[in-house]
Amino acid sequence: MKYLFTLLIFCKIYSSAYSQQTDFAKSLSAGKAEFKKEYVDQDYENAIKHLEKAVQINPLSAEAHYFLGYAYDKLNIKDGSMIIESNLALALKVSKAFETVIKLSPKYTGELLALDPYSKITSTWGSQAMAYLYRGDIDSAKWAFAEGKKRGGFSELSLAATRLALNNCTPGSLLLSTGDNSTYPLLYLQNLENYRTNVATFDIGLLDTYWYAGYLQNNKIVDFKLPVATLDTLEYTVNKDSLFTLPLENGKPFQWVSKSNYDDGVLYRRDRLLLKLLQSRGLKNPVYFTKGFSRELAMDLLDYTLNRVFVQQLNIIDEPELTLDSFNQKIKEMYKLIELINPNSSDELIQIDLIRTTVLFRANYEAGNDQEETAGKLIKEMNLAIPLAKFPMEDGFLKDFMTQFLD
Incomplete structure (x- = not known):
């Protein structure tokens, strides 16, 4: 009888544990399912309901906390147009969720939606700071940046x-960024540390929102030479041309061909604003792009840039590439960044390939000028700093180019 009683207790415990495991899997799956729907159909309140239940059942699931953090985030800021409406109470929930992910799993291995947990904390507090900046609340913006750190x-x-x-941009120049991991560290340094504020910076992707261009102009970050009312209402327009021209004060106009965005014959809001800005500046001062910049978002201007190691510089007047000595000096500074990489952050590991790409582009330039020995030396030195054996390379084409000099 005693044996039968023990067996019944065991079966009850096992059944209860199995039921909880099943309920957890269903709740997690239902919460994640909202993110797989069409963008307009995603219901973040429903996702939160299921994911809060999932973390209640299994508080040790890093993946459940990760998706819950994203659900809170999307409820708070569904897209860039809502950044200025960021709510501190929700931002705190978002941050806490991703802090929990890191505590449970420093090297998160669950499914990723976009950013890793470390980058998502930066994004959350960067967006909250941006909301304060838009409202003119500088002290709160500084607090948000510090809190995020x-x-x-x-x-x-x-x-x-x-x-x-920033150090590689000249005073009065323009530095274009794209994405949270490029834009928010710029805002952090320029607003919290007052660092290199003589460089105008902005996120080109945010130009598609109704509020950002007006914010930039009202705060004298850049001047589009358009009334704010026009900036707020500017929309896409039909455009059949792929050749663009910008006049220069001295010399022949700067021309380039852009094909990536115009298969549908449309010039998007961000493109029109970028063109207007470059026209209004007259290209008197240098224009730079952050590393890893999207070619499409830049209207293919990246095809007309010079490799300045830490940034890409728009080549307006046929300037030369850096001398080899100057390039080597700068790339040694870049190699020092590897020591700072958090190996648990998948987003930071991407920096390794950005560094490699910078060197490989220069090596390709040298090889194209019949300096294959110089190209080989650059690649071999890079492999000493960033060994392929330790940091495998994903891009097959670039890897093949690299390994031909290592064999």
């Missing part, structure tokens, strides 16, 4: 790389 965002790598990017 304290909670695990704004890594030493991101800030060091951004300082180097």
Whole structure:
């Protein structure tokens, strides 16, 4: 009888544990399913309901906390147009969720939606700071940047790389960024540390929102030479041309061909604003792009840039590439960034391939000028700093180009 009683208790415990495991899997699956729907159909309140239940059943699931953090985030800021409406209470929930992910699993291995947990903390507090900046609340913006750093965002790598990017821009120049991992460290340094504020910076992707261009102009970051009312309402327009021309004060106009965005014959809001800005500046001062910039977002202008190691510079007047000595000096600074990489952050590991790409582009330039020995030396030195055996390379084409000099 005693044996039968023990067996019944065991079966009950097993059944209860199995039921909880099943309920957890269903709740997690239902919460994640919302992110797989069409964008307009995603219901973040429903996702939160299921994911809060999932973390209640299994509080040790890093993946459940990760998706819950994203659900809170999307409820708070569904897209860039809502950044200025960021709610601090929700931002705190988002941050806490991703801080929990890191505590449970420093090297998160669950499914990723976009950013890793470390980058998502940066994004959350960067967006909250941006909302304060838009409202003119500078002190609260500084607090938000500092709070984000304290909670695990704004890594030493991101800030060091951004300082180097700013240091390689001349005073009065324009630095274009794209994406949270490029834009928010720039805002952090320029607003919290007052670092290199003589460089105008902005996120080109945010130009598609209704509020951002007006914010830039009202705060004298850049001047589109358009009334704010026009900036707020500017939409896409039909455009059949792929050849663009910008006049220069001295010399022949700067021309380039852009094909990537115009298969549908449309010039998007961000493109029109970028063109207007470049026209209004007259290209008197240099224009730079952050590393890893999207070619499409830049209207293919990246095809007309010079490799300045930490940034890409728009080549308006046929300037030369850096001398080899200057390039080597700068790339040694870049190699030092590797020591700062958080190996648990998948987003920071991407920096390795950005560094490699910078060197490989220069090596290709040297090889194209019949300097194959120089190209080989650059690649071999890079492989000593970033060994393929330790840091495998994903891009097959670039890897093949690299390995031909290592064999």
